[in-house]
Structure formats: C-alpha cells, structure tokens
Amino acid sequence: MAELIEQPLRIQAPGTPPKFIDEFVGRTHTGESRVSIAHMRSPQGWSEPHQVCQFDEYALVLRGSLWVETDQGILQVQAGQAVLVRSGERVQYSTPTDEGAEYVAVCLPAFDLTLVDRS
Secondary structure, eight states, X not given: OOOOOOSOEEEEESSBSOEEEEEEESTTTXXXXXXXXXXXXXXXXXXXXXXXXXXXXXXXXXXXXXXEEETTEEEEEETTOEEEEOTTOXXXXXXXXXXXXEEEEEEESOOOGGGEEOO
16 A cells, blocks of 8 residues: 655754755654665755765765765766765765755665764
C-alpha cells in the first residue's frame, strides 16, 4: 500500500554557517534503514568537516553548485548534475559560491551518525 510522507523532519547539520536537512525518508524520520532521502539547502560559504562514511551517497544538485573534495581533487557539481561518493571515501562537502546549493541526497544504507567518521 502506498504511504504518504506528509512532511520532512528538519535536522541541523554540522558545518558553518548552519545548514538544515529536511529528511523525508531515513532512520531518524521514518525508521527506514535501507535508504535515506533528504532535501538539502546549503547557504553561501557553508562547509562541513572532512568525513568518511560507511554508505554510498548520491547528490543531485537542483540549484547552485556543490563542491565535493576527495583525495583525488575537487568536483564542482552544478545544477542538473549529480555525484556519487562511495562508502569509505574521504570527502568534504561545501558551497563556497555566492548562490550556495540546493540538492537531494540519497544514502544507501540510510544515513546514521554512527556510520560517519569525522576524525
């Protein structure tokens, strides 16, 4: 049976300046452990600490530009493009440009803070 998810759960993400995540599906909001789907809005100048996650993360950029820094370099993912960061890869996300970014993140398995190493 189809299930309507009427609204997301808003979560404050680490980083500076503050960024908010609207989780529609995932461990925190719906108890789903297989996948998380979240609408992200990152302000101009936002960046988060480097991290290594134990899940694959897909990001589809809807507006602006998301910068994805790995040990291989920096990818500038523009509106209409997507990026995949694989489990175990060291990454830092940021939105240093004037417009910031709006994007949808899909994590497999679902995002969980215990699956993120920021050391």
